[in-house]
Amino acid sequence: MSTLTLPNPGLGTFRLKGDTLKRTIHDALDLGYRHIDTAQMYDNEQDVGAAIAASDVPRESLFLTTKVWHDRLEPASLKASVRESLEKLGTDYVNLLLIHWPSPDDAVPMADYLKALHEVQQAGQARHIGVSNFTIAQVDRALEILGPDALLTNQVEVHPFLQNREVVEHCQARGLTVTGYMPLAVGKVLEDETLKGIAEAHGVTPAQVALAWIRSCGVVAIPSSTRREHLAANLEAFEIMLSDEELQAIAGLDRGERIADPDFAPDWD
Structure with missing residues (x-):
């Protein structure tokens, strides 16, 4: 499926709540974002729904993603979880x-x-369905269960220090779009000398270089920021073209540095 289905970049909302979240969504939509990513576990679906309702952007122009937590996977519980999410979000459907x-x-x-x-x-x-934090074997199993075209995306951690290449390439080869969360490695990209050097050459920030790199990999990024100027800069990053040499330098930064690794995580590839 084409990545055009999933607007790139999206707005990640993990850890954002209340008025901060509402203001962030207002700014993001004003700047042109049309993809908002939330989850039941973030405990902010109600605030996301309120911000969308207060916006001038019509619901049909928005791509809204939410997620079912792992303690709600038993079928009846999963369906109840979705009904709760839709009620909180104030919508009849999610896009993903x-x-x-x-x-x-x-x-x-x-x-x-x-x-x-x-x-x-x-x-x-739900217009589309997908998975998150699935390994290669789990993606293959999911496609065996549902059929080759059933899933839109596998959302996994992707940033210059955890490039997750095997998973990314396998998913793309199977027709899944990859969505990359924590694309700025919770701010660590700002301290990297290689990224700083490339950023200087382009007159941009290391965060923008990281996002431009992710785009070059064909991955949809969902960076999170509460500052309007950073939201704008994240959008602008998708216009930056990196040279082959620069892309090669960033490829060398991969050190398997995984940030999201809870005790219930699968055995990673």
Whole structure:
């Protein structure tokens, strides 16, 4: 499926709540963002919904993603979770519904929760479905269960220090768009000398270089920021063209530095 389905970049909302989140969404939509990423676990769907409702941007022009947490994967619980999310978001549907994490130790069989996810889509509550934090083997299993064109994306951690190349390339080869979360490595990109050097050459910031690199990999980024000037800069980053030499230098920064690695995570590739 084309990455055009998923506007790039999107706005990540992890850890944002209340008036801060509402103001951030207002600024982002004003600047031209049309993709907002939230999750039930973020405990901010109600604020996201209020911000969207207060916006002049019509709902049909927005791409809205939410996710089902791993303790709600039993089919009846998953469907109830989606109904709760839609109520909080103040919408009849999300554009993309993700399984946030695979079921730890396969406590709920994948076939059970993916079929429930597909049924939610068939009921019109999600335009697209996908997964998050799935390994290569789990992606392949999911596609065996649902069929080769069923999933839009696998959302995984991607930044210059964890480039996740095997997962990215495998998903893209199977027709999935990859969405990269924590694309700025929670600010660590700002301190890297290689990125700073490339940024200086372009008259931009290291964060913008990191986002330009992610775009060059064909990955959809969902950076998070509460400052309007940073939101604007993140959009502008997608116009930056890096040279082959610069891309090669960034490729050399991969050190497998994983930031999101909870105790219930799968055995990573």
